[in-house]
Amino acid sequence: MRYLPKSDAERAAMLREIGASSIDDLFTAIPEEYRLTRDLKVPRQMGESEIIDYFKAAAAKNANGYTSFLGAGMYRHYRPVVIDSLVQRGEFLTSYTPYQAEITQGTLQAIFEFQTMICELTGMDIANASMYDGSTGAAEAVMMAVRITGRDGVLVARTMHPEYREVMHTYAQHQGHDAREVGYGQDGRIDLAALEKAVTDEIACVLVQSPNFFGVIEDIPEIAEIAHKKGALLIVSVAEAVSLGIVQPPVEADIVSMEAQSFGVALSYGGPYCGVLAAKEKYLRQMPGRLVGETKDTEGRRGFVLTLSTREQHIRREKATSNICTNQALVALMTTIFLTVYGKQGMRDLAVQNLAKAKYAADTLGAQGKLLFAGTPRFHEFVLQTDEDPEQLSARLLESKIIGGLALRKWYPELGNATLWCATELTTRKQIDAAASVLADAPVAAEAR
Amino acid sequence: MATTDGFVGTMRKVTAHLTQNEGLSFEKSSPGKKGYRLAPLDVPEVDAAALLGGAVRDDVGALPELSEIEIIRHFTRLSTWNYAIDLGMYPLGSCTMKYNPRVNELVSRLEGIAEAHPYQPESLSQGALEIVKLLQDCLIEITGMDAITLQPAAGAHGEFTGILLARAYHQSKGNARKTVIIPDSAHGTNPATAASCGYQVINLKSNAQGGVDVAALAQIVNEDTAAMMLTNPSTIGVFENEIHKIADVLHDKGALLYMDGANMNALVGKTRPGDFGVDVMHLNLHKTFSTPHGGGGPGSGPVACKKILEPFLPSPVVAQGEDGLLHWNYDRPKSVGRVRMLYGNFGMFVRALAYTLANGPDGLRQTTEDAVLNANYIRKKLEDVYELPYTTPSMHEVVFSDKRQVKNGVKTGDIAKRLIDYGFHPYTTSFPLIVPGALMIEPTESESREELDLFVDAMRQIAREVEENPQVVITAPHATRISRLDETGAARKPVLRWKGPPEDAVEVDTPAKEW
Incomplete structure (x- = not known):
């Protein structure tokens, strides 16, 4: 095992110095009926390249290359x-x-x-x-x-x-x-x-x-x-x-x-x-x-x-x-x-950019539905109410590789078809416009409701 | 060196070298310096004051202003003042300071993993869910338990979760019960956990071998006992060989056996807690499963349990849907609730799984065997110079006491500080509490014989210094950037933040050397 810094000869020599005849001598405190005498049923030992391949394959099954408007307590900001x-x-x-x-x-x-x-x-x-x-x-x-x-x-x-x-x-x-x-x-x-x-x-x-x-x-x-x-x-x-x-x-x-x-x-x-x-x-x-x-x-x-x-x-x-x-x-x-990278001035500049992006996103996306709590000061998230069911809306957005706002019904049923959107400094105008155009293409049936 | 009379050991592992001085980032700041540049704004500018009204902030406060090179140097210089596993053996007992594989860091930073938002659709999180599921399956197999939650953020948080499970279980039977039994050798987190779950703590005195006194236990277990919290191997590194009797005594009265998995590095692949009667336990991924300690976190403390406790696990749990996809199941009416938002420290799951895959069943077993071999090797090489209060067989760690050194006025804390001069991090001092003046040493599997021999050599030389020149030990460390710090002063008049340059600051005028 490549993390273990010993040869078998060294192990044997150390056991001799301890006065043990085999490694099992050191485990005799464990009552015999509880000693595991078989291999654990976990995947076999992998080479480093195999480990990387495994996780790359797993990572590929997650969202990759999607535009995301998710926030809700966890935010995507640039990491220097x-x-x-x-x-x-x-x-x-x-x-x-x-x-x-x-x-x-x-x-x-x-x-x-x-x-x-x-x-x-x-x-x-x-x-x-x-x-x-x-x-x-x-x-x-x-x-x-x-x-x-x-x-x-x-x-x-x-x-x-x-x-x-x-x-x-x-x-x-x-x-x-x-x-x-x-x-x-x-x-x-x-x-x-x-x-x-x-x-x-x-x-x-x-x-x-x-x-x-x-x-x-x-x-x-x-x-x-x-x-x-x-x-x-x-x-x-x-x-x-x-x-x-x-x-x-x-x-x-x-x-x-x-x-x-x-x-x-x-x-x-x-x-x-x-x-x-x-x-x-x-x-x-x-x-x-x-x-x-x-x-x-x-x-x-x-x-x-x-x-x-x-x-x-x-x-x-x-x-x-x-x-x-x-x-x-x-x-x-x-x-x-x-905080050392951004410092006193940078923290302000960064926060103001977030404010600006969210304002643009709220205005642009808000035009395709109803912006809730519109008159109250907010930072970079906003709640959008739509005629269309959030699940259906989400499915349509995903077709354009956009992860839209988070559906709030699970926690706030009184808000109906409400979704929580977030825009940060990493959200581009192009992405906001693209999401707005998907919203604008709402199916006729939903609009008629 | 404080004194040169008498024996002073030879440091074979280290040579003193220069380290850079560095002030606080705030002291290096000057207005107008920048370490960032934002992309140009592609949407209309906004007037923050107009948008936020009275809630607008005028001044962000005294954050430092520095350029990128200064930031790199600042933190790099600070880093060189730390000891680390990457520099050498870290014999901290009960902490399992093993090698932190670098592939773990790489895979946890893959884009689809590091950038995954916890609320992104489950259909676009299948990779993350598969990682969770596979790690869960591995940990269940390793512990011999039936079910698991990865939600707790650290070991102590896992204890909290585990005792909540016990409480919910008893509650479901109509009586939450009142007490939790904890041996006097336990970690401080155990009693603190029991108290925070609303239980009264009953202390159990250890027997002459430092283990659980089963007869004494049988006398105090009753219908009020919710659980016993047991560390196995114990904090003196000894396997509770009457573990099945302990479990029986508890189970006879309807109480549960909780196992603190801090010392699981002694058991993986050799025996399984689920097989020897444990009902619920936590693991420390940052100990047994190689995720980095990072100077004190983040940790991760999964809790594994038997079937009877499964309905009470924190919500949500991973489940396979009829569509063949993995989902988070929130429909858990008997759950103790959430102990943390989201799903736990996922980044640590990735690392722990990478470690498990790198080892496989054979590597995991060999790891445990090497950890136990190393501890016994140290014991053998030091038991003639340091007092061994319990001679019961050691597993992954060995606990000595300073009994012989105290005669010369030297305590375990002094020996620990002297070890720093020899190039090692100290062992754990003064714990467990049942050993007065304890020296608790856990080498882990990550040490080569050469490193162990250097450690043994350092410990033996210090023992000789104690005999022949105790003052050099008592005043240690001598080779560090700073000497012992005034901890009493720090607590009496706490200074917990920088408040600007001191008013009495004077320029120190160091005379220039003539060359």
């Missing part, structure tokens, strides 16, 4: 080449969690830069070294709010990503939290009147996403006021991190939970992505996950260490703030490099 060059350096790729600070300063300093950038972007005071993803990050934020307030009521906007809500419910159900949803109004934003009514002094937190699942920007200052009036915390989830280049950060929030996949992380059929929690400084001790802090060595030189680990499972065991152990360090590094 230097990201992959740098994260494939073995010193980053094959390093462990940086417990041994003297020989992991590279990872530690990069995380410190990441934490700083996240604070700058979100307007929060502190950020952790990353969470699994946006959905689990939001769930952890809710548990954090419950610990801080000592209350167990949770209000979640129905305009939040449906899968985030599902994850939140899974986490909440065994902690005895009472999680309820708050609906949305004609403008595609959380219904403020309903929210005001629902927030009582038993509510630990209000959880909203902005830009929300429909791409609409929520009125964060207003929501914060309603929550804070009753002593509840506001958690804002940001699923499209690129929006922070041009959209006001949720500075009124107490905790921000972000999915940073947009910052140079491949879609990769759903992961790995990069969640991150940021918060006001006073909530530091309740923050789950890893934190990197600056300190000095015995000679007074600057260095970085994992810190405040007394919150964590390996010290606190069942009293820890979370069972989370590791984070998404390598993915966080990708996002750090992305």
Whole structure:
């Protein structure tokens, strides 16, 4: 086996030195009836070229060469080449969690830069070294709010990503939290009147996403006021991190939970992505996950260490703030490099391009149907209502090698034939025009309805 | 070197060399520098303020502004300050720091894989679904279980999922039960997991061999016991040879056996948890299946279970449709729900499958045998100089204690730091908790005999230093860019982000050397 650095002669010599007559001597602790005496039924050992061929064949069965208007929490942005060059350096790729600070300063300093950038972007005071993803990050934020307030009521906007809500419910159900949803109004934003009514002094937190699942920007200052009036915390989830280049950060929030996949992380059929929690400084001790802090060595030189680990499972065991152990360090590094490449000016330029593409797409495609929540500020996604059934529409678009908007009926049956579309800096005018022309060719039967 | 009196070892693996200094990216930034160029806009320009109204942002904050060459150098310089598997042995016990094959990285970046959107139509995701299905089938066969979910994003997340399954199972029988039994040798994630699933933790004291005390277990298992979380081989690297009795004791009271699969690298191809009574377990693809640790993630923590728990698996699950295509099945009325959005860390599935294909059944078995051989070789070569608290046979890792070295004022953490000077990453220190002053060493299969001999040589020289010159060990490391850091200060006054140049910053005036 080519990954194993030993010859049979070396193995035999080592066994002799140990005093074992055969390798089986080292496995005698396993009761005989449980020893596997046959080969595992997995595919036979392959050569490297065969492995590549297998995955190439699999990749060819996925969508290739299609124009895509899918977003919905996972976004296709350009990933600068230097990201992959740098994260494939073995010193980053094959390093462990940086417990041994003297020989992991590279990872530690990069995380410190990441934490700083996240604070700058979100307007929060502190950020952790990353969470699994946006959905689990939001769930952890809710548990954090419950610990801080000592209350167990949770209000979640129905305009939040449906899968985030599902994850939140899974986490909440065994902690005895009472999680309820708050609906949305004609403008595609959380219904403020309903929210005001629902927030009582038993509510630990209000959880909203902005830009929300429909791409609409929520009125964060207003929501914060309603929550804070009753002593509840506001958690804002940001699923499209690129929006922070041009959209006001949720500075009124107490905790921000972000999915940073947009910052140079491949879609990769759903992961790995990069969640991150940021918060006001006073909530530091309740923050789950890893934190990197600056300190000095015995000679007074600057260095970085994992810190405040007394919150964590390996010290606190069942009293820890979370069972989370590791984070998404390598993915966080990708996002750090992305943010370093674009920088202060680039993040704005990039976000504005997204805004422009989405405006053009919404105008052009909107002309072939009804644009929902049209008057509310949004980032780069929009909801289109059509006469035609989304499945039929999707099938027609696929014939032109276009993957259209995501059908929303599964989660929002009240919106009927609604689809969620996304345009980023990578979407071209030509692609938008092509999709519009397919939409315009709607079958007569559907138009007549 | 702090002291030259007495014995100072000879570093055979490393030679000190220069590394580049590098500040924070923010400190190198200057306005107007750019590392990007966008394609020209092909649609009409927009007025952001008009579109967004009050929600428009004026200032993005203090992100760095640098050119591409500076960015490359910045991160390359940082990278050289890290130790890595690619540089040498990483004897971290319980972490399974094995070689991360490069073909894994290549195939995970193929366009149809890396660019696949999780919501693209299933008819255009058949390749992705086939990868999921084949990996699932392989893992089910390797563990001897009946069903699996790949959704959990890491080992601890897998534990959470596994205990939720146990809870849902008991709930379906009318009583979720109240407690989870956890041996005192367990990873900290185990009790934290049980607590986050609403269970009270009952600690089980290990027996004189460091294993499960079956008699003591039998006394505490009752109708309130939901499950026991067991690591096998245990954290001292010992196979629980009474595993079937443990399972029986639990099953007799209707409780389940959860296995923490952190140490699965000792078992693959040699025995299967499903065969020895485990009901539910997680795997760590970043340990046993070679996906990179990446400085602390991403991981992936699939959960495999017996048929009785299958109805409760997180939604969705992969299913073959009547049309012959693979689908995600969301119709799971008994499911515990989602533990993560989408389907899990798919990029890690690709890598784990590539590893499995590269090995085949013979390679997987040989891998386990080599991992166990390496651990026993180290044990044999060091047991005369380091205390072996448990003499039970070792599997893939060996745990010593610092008992003999403490007499000279040297603790496991000091020996670990000294190992850095010898060119190795430290082993795991102070864990498991049942061994005071533990040195937990897991070489994995990836080490050649030459590398193992260098490690043994380093450990033996350090043992001699402890006898003859303890100060050189206590003050280690001596050869790193920075010396030991003030961790207490870091926690007392946390500085968790850069806040601009310090006000008291003074230019250090280093006198020029005369040549």
